[in-house]
Amino acid sequence: MFEDHLKVVTLIQEAGEVIGRKKLQKMVYIAKKLNFPFQEKYQFHFYGPYSEELTLKIEELCNMGYIHEVKEKVSGYSQYRYAVNEEGQKLLSTYGAEIELLGDCVRSMNEQPSRFLELVSTIMYFDKFDEDEIKEKVQTVKAKQKYTEEEMDEAFAYISNLKNRVQ
Amino acid sequence: MAKPLGKLHEEKVFKDPVHRYIHVRDELIWRLIGTREFQRLRRIRQLGTTYLTFHGAEHSRFSHSLGVYEITRRIIDIFQEKQTWDPEQRLLVLSAALLHDVGHGPFSHSFEKVFGVDHEEFSRDIILGNTEVNSVLLQMGEDFPKQVAEVIAKTHPDKLIVSLISSQIDADRMDYLLRDAYFTGVSYGNFDIERILRVMRPTEDGVVIKSSGMHAVEDYIMSRYQMYWQVYFHPVTRSAEVILSKILHRAKELYETGYTFKRELSHFKTLFEGNVSLEDYISLDEGVIHYYFQGWMDEEDPILSDLCIRFIDRKLFKYTEMVSFTDGHLLSAYFQEAGINPKYYLVVDSSSDLPYDFYRPGEKEERLPINLLKPNGEIRELSRESDVVEAISGKRRTDHKLYFPMDLIEGIKDESLKTKIKEILHK
Numbered sequence: 272m273f274e275d276h277l278k279v280v281t282l283i284q285e286a287g288e289v290i291g292r293k294k295l296q297k298m299v300y301i302a303k304k305l306n307f308p309f310q311e312k313y314q315f316h317f318y319g320p321y322s323e324e325l326t327l328k329i330e331e332l333c334n335m336g337y338i339h340e341v342k343e344k345v346s347g348y349s350q351y352r353y354a355v356n357e358e359g360q361k362l363l364s365t366y367g368a369e370i371e372l373l374g375d376c377v378r379s380m381n382e383q384p385s386r387f388l389e390l391v392s393t394i395m396y397f398d399k400f401d402e403d404e405i406k407e408k409v410q411t412v413k414a415k416q417k418y419t420e421e422e423m424d425e426a427f428a429y430i431s432n433l434k435n436r437v438q
Numbered sequence: 439m440a441k442p443l444g445k446l447h448e449e450k451v452f453k454d455p456v457h458r459y460i461h462v463r464d465e466l467i468w469r470l471i472g473t474r475e476f477q478r479l480r481r482i483r484q485l486g487t488t489y490l491t492f493h494g495a496e497h498s499r500f501s502h503s504l505g506v507y508e509i510t511r512r513i514i515d516i517f518q519e520k521q522t523w524d525p526e527q528r529l530l531v532l533s534a535a536l537l538h539d540v541g542h543g544p545f546s547h548s549f550e551k552v553f554g555v556d557h558e559e560f561s562r563d564i565i566l567g568n569t570e571v572n573s574v575l576l577q578m579g580e581d582f583p584k585q586v587a588e589v590i591a592k593t594h595p596d597k598l599i600v601s602l603i604s605s606q607i608d609a610d611r612m613d614y615l616l617r618d619a620y621f622t623g624v625s626y627g628n629f630d631i632e633r634i635l636r637v638m639r640p641t642e643d644g645v646v647i648k649s650s651g652m653h654a655v656e657d658y659i660m661s662r663y664q665m666y667w668q669v670y671f672h673p674v675t676r677s678a679e680v681i682l683s684k685i686l687h688r689a690k691e692l693y694e695t696g697y698t699f700k701r702e703l704s705h706f707k708t709l710f711e712g713n714v715s716l717e718d719y720i721s722l723d724e725g726v727i728h729y730y731f732q733g734w735m736d737e738e739d740p741i742l743s744d745l746c747i748r749f750i751d752r753k754l755f756k757y758t759e760m761v762s763f764t765d766g767h768l769l770s771a772y773f774q775e776a777g778i779n780p781k782y783y784l785v786v787d788s789s790s791d792l793p794y795d796f797y798r799p800g801e802k803e804e805r806l807p808i809n810l811l812k813p814n815g816e817i818r819e820l821s822r823e824s825d826v827v828e829a830i831s832g833k834r835r836t837d838h839k840l841y842f843p844m845d846l847i848e849g850i851k852d853e854s855l856k857t858k859i860k861e862i863l864h865k
Contacts, residue, residue: 272766272786312550314558315592317644317806327790331836366763397593411595 285374286381288354297388304395319393460508473570481723487678492622505613510535522640534589544724552686601644626664629657649810666796677754685745701733760838785841798831
């Protein structure tokens with residue numbers, strides 16, 4: 272019952288606090304691509320892989336009173352912060368199950384800027400292509416973000432690093 | 439390569455209850471409609487199990503796909519006069535609009551969840567693989583099928599083209615809202631589509647709406663909101679969906695544990711084994727699924743048989759508002775004690791399980807909002823200008839329901855156990 276919701280609570284708990292919905296979206300996507308057991312369906316959107324199902328799940332968790340959401344204004348736009356509250360902690364201690372190796376990856380991702388996670392998740396979305404094709408694809412679908420060659424190399428290196436952590 | 443397909447000698451029209459007529463002037467579109475992969479959509483209902491609640495909801499993905507094509511065609515006719523629009527892209531967009539759902543299978547959402555298949559991947563495979571659709575598309579150029587697949591996957595570099603078929607106010611949503619409202623018979627799905635099409639403006643980053651058309655868009659947003667809660671998340675429909683999903687889970691579990699089915703499993707075997715081929719997938723439709731479900735009504739396994747009888751004969755689960763986590767686990771233990779397997783007979787369904795949504799602008803760069811174009815050229819997100827939309831989109835609303843078979847609970851012989859279960863359910 273609510274197993275998939277519990278996994279999302281676990282991820283946020285491991286991160287401590289996640290600043291920005293976009294960041295949280297990308298973190299769950301990357302974790303899913305690393306074969307952690309997240310079931311949310313993702314599609315490619317303007318800003319990379321995005322899951323409406325996850326958005327709703329987080330909203331549900333806030334409404335159920337397990338996740339604390341703070342809305343703040345940053346340069347004229349709304350930004351949201353997420354953390355597991357006391358009820359959520361109790362829930363995890365009663366019904367939660369540890370997801371092995373997740374914490375290390377999540378904390379590492381949480382330290383990255385969301386622009387970088389957007390690049391990483393987009394690269395992972397196109398992982399059926401080879402590296403050169405992926406770079407070309409990223410430059411085409413993300414033309415506005417103007418990712419540099421260095422950023423892309425850094426993202427590929429970061430993906431290898433994450434994959435090594437879960438092996 | 440053969441000469442690219444051109445105009446038909448004579449325009450073809452399909453009579454349509456929503457758009458009155460669907461006009462086909464291009465040989466490419468006409469031939470795509472005639473392919474076996476597209477014709478298969480006639481045998482897949484647009485709204486899955488909703489017909490068990492709203493008996494009129496028998497319309498197919500075929501009619502919806504034609505509707506999306508028709509709306510896109512009308513938008514392009516309006517865009518032809520605008521500078522931002524590239525007329526060369528017309529057939530690409532029309533093909534993508536027509537084929538955007540071609541990879542859907544019967545009861546897609548449940549199948550995707552249970553078997554891990556993805557209708558979007560099958561759309562791509564049908565467009566790029568060895569199919570009739572692919573051979574028709576190839577007549578427009580070697581790269582054409584790939585471009586169509588990219589538009590549908592939303593990875594095409596031209597954001598405007600993508601946004602016509604997939605955005606917060608696109609041809610897909612506009613058709614399904616109007617069509618679903620028409621066939622379910624509800625009145626709140628209607629909005630002034632003619633007006634919306636007239637105020638759509640192409641930009642490099644997608645479609646924007648002239649601010650003078652804001653009220654027509656407000657109606658569209660209201661319609662989306664109402665349809666979400668009144669039709670798509672209808673608890674009776676969700677009950678049928680829950681049972682459908684449990685049937686698939688049970689059949690898969692039985693197969694994996696070596697159970698011998700009375701009926702040969704030819705269509706399901708590769709799904710159960712996780713290696714379904716494109717041809718196997720194309721052969722699935724709702725007729726096939728009902729054939730199996732009717733056969734499984736007579737299976738030896740009491741759970742599979744019972745669930746199929748419930749689905750076919752519409753003996754659905756009852757529901758209540760979700761109970762607390764603790765009560766949920768307690769109920770599960772009581773069910774077990776009463777010999778009712780909670781894995782199949784005690785199910786939580788959440789709003790996040792639904793493949794539909796209603797409009798919320800979200801955070802910066804979370805997802806693309808609906809943008810209004812002001813007379814001074816300024817772009818403003820819709821909910822910042824419209825009090826009506828702000829009232830809906832700012833309101834947090836989610837829902838969870840707990841589904842269970844009341845008849846089995848009534849049949850529990852241990853009166854004290856039965857009372858304990860009922861007490862939790864009726865809290």
